[in-house]
Amino acid sequence: MDEREQILWTALEEVKDPEIPTVSVVEMGIIESVLIDGPRASVTMIPTFSGCPALHVIRDDIAEAVRGAGFEAEVIVSRKAWSTDRLSESAREKMRAIGLASARPHGGNVEWEMLAPVPCPYCGSENTAVENSFGPTLCRAIMYCNGCRQSFEKFKPL
Amino acid sequence: MTDQQTTALSTMLLCLADDEYIIGHRMSEWTGQGPIIEEDIAFSSMAQDELGHALGFYTLLHELGADDPDTLVFTRDASAYRNSIFTEQPRGDYAWSMMRQFLYDGAETERLGALATSAFEPLRDLAVRMLQEERYHWMHNATFVRRLALGTEESRLRMQSALTEAFPFALGLFEPYDGEELLVAAGIAPAEDHLRRRWLDRMCPLLEEYGLKVPAHRDGDNWRVDAAPVLGGRQGRHTEHLLGILDAMHVLRSADPDAVNW
Known part of the structure; x- marks a missing residue:
């Protein structure tokens, strides 16, 4: 992992699940992958439950954290199934x-x-x-x- | 995918999304009014799940070229809705709502199970994700329908009356839609007739086991239905009950079209 990717993951670890504010989205297994391409960082997230009302908040928080780490942000919401095995x-x-x-x-x-x-x-x-x-x-x-x-x-x- | 297949897929997605959206709305009418607090919470949670599923289908539809989910939900007239008439019926008493949810989630589980092997990957992913959540609905609904059907004389009578009334409506979930045969041929979606057979095979023996009389009888390996299905929803023909829901849903958007930043 290069330095910029390390900075990105560190920033993502600061994004918490609004319904469990002590746990980060990385620990929750919500972050599927990150891709850095020049100035741009693309983060793919897997929501827990389809009807989770915190989804939009989490998505916006991730984008803000990525920008805060100095990247142009893109957040992709995956349709793949999340599992508690990802915790x-x-x-x-x-x-x-x-x-x-x-x-x-x-x-x-x-x-x-x-x-x-x-x-x-x-x-x-x-x-x-x-x-x-x-x-x-x-x-x-x-x-x-x-x-x-x-x-x-x-x-x-x- | 050919243009005709995309059109057919969009039609099917609209049927499924509208079903989920409208039944989710009906279930949410128990929020704060459940017969016991656990059921208040259960119906509210299941409503939230169905709205989440509706959003999944609407979002995929949008990616295929339709309007965005908010526009679809808040600006269409009743005749543009493709939900089955079953889902728009009033919530009735708790027995009716419980029975409707049992019959509906049984159908949804069969449908998602089939879509989980769809040739169209985004649909397959959605189906696998939603099936996980439906497990909790099935466990809840089967427990309560059984408990009430085998409970007191009054609860049995209410469940029987709900089943007799709801069953013909539920058959409308399998009403054919335009272009269905194209999707079946391409392995994108199951035939409605196939789903209906699977649903009857799943539901009828269970309901009989719970001591209820199903408006259908066995004929060799198949179940023959003794009731006329209530159809029309997939063609945009609805009862007055949908108008009531849409009025309630559209009132804020009509008063203030920019009221989206809550």
């Missing part, structure tokens, strides 16, 4: 720290992971259950921990 380990840890359990890597076997009990982000118990597949945002389900008797959220496996 980095640091993203999973930061989510846990704010009480949001993340889907575990499933390698495509998503049906199992949809219903599997995930460890409670507060007490670590695996005695948890899905309360509702739908939650406060499109990407989250509501879970309940029978160990510490409180509800928590889970990033839905895709």
Whole structure:
């Protein structure tokens, strides 16, 4: 990776997911690829859920960060499917720290992971259950921990 | 792609996008009014998914030469909409909305499954992405339809009445559109008749398992439908219910055409 590309990735790491403000779009696996061509940098992003209302904000934030790093910006929104397997380990840890359990890597076997009990982000118990597949945002389900008797959220496996 | 194929594909995309947009609007009418808070959230989330899918189809349509998504949604008259009449019907009671969503998402899952092998790559990518999200709809809908159909006498009666009424409308999701045969021949889209058969094979046995009477009967390997399909939407013929939705959607745009920077 040359110096300019390094500068670009560093700038992208400053762009956060508006719904999970401690996690960057790079850690979320939203950035598919970057291409530098002279003064211009083209960034391809893969949105998480199709109906995510933060999509436009993220796209504009990426463009602004690319310009801030000294490039002419182009942001391409891919139609390819995003997957929770694209989440980095640091993203999973930061989510846990704010009480949001993340889907575990499933390698495509998503049906199992949809219903599997995930460890409670507060007490670590695996005695948890899905309360509702739908939650406060499109990407989250509501879970309940029978160990510490409180509800928590889970990033839905895709 | 030939010009005729592009025209046919644009027609099909408009049908699918309008279906998603209009049913998404209807589902959003449960926001703040669900029978329990979990269902309020579920319907609001599924509505948001369907609007996201509509945007995906409208965007692809735009890339094929049509107007941009906002213009398509906010400036067309009812006769230019290609959604099935099923999707524009009022939300009814919760049983009706739940049954409609079950029948609709069943059809959407079959359709996206077929489009996931389309010869047209952008459509294939969209279908694979949307199918992932539909898994959650299917799990939710099947759970609730089953629970209500096998629940109390009142819930069973309401689900049965919803099914009997909704079924002929749902068949309108498979109404042929102009140019369909060109897309089928090119491997771009499945035949509507094929989808309808797959849908009947998926839905009818399940509904019977839930103890409901389906307006169809088995005939050898096939299901024969005992109800006349409600058609017209794919040709731009709609009920008065679409006008109500469009009035509500267009009111702000008519009052202030520049009110897009929210």
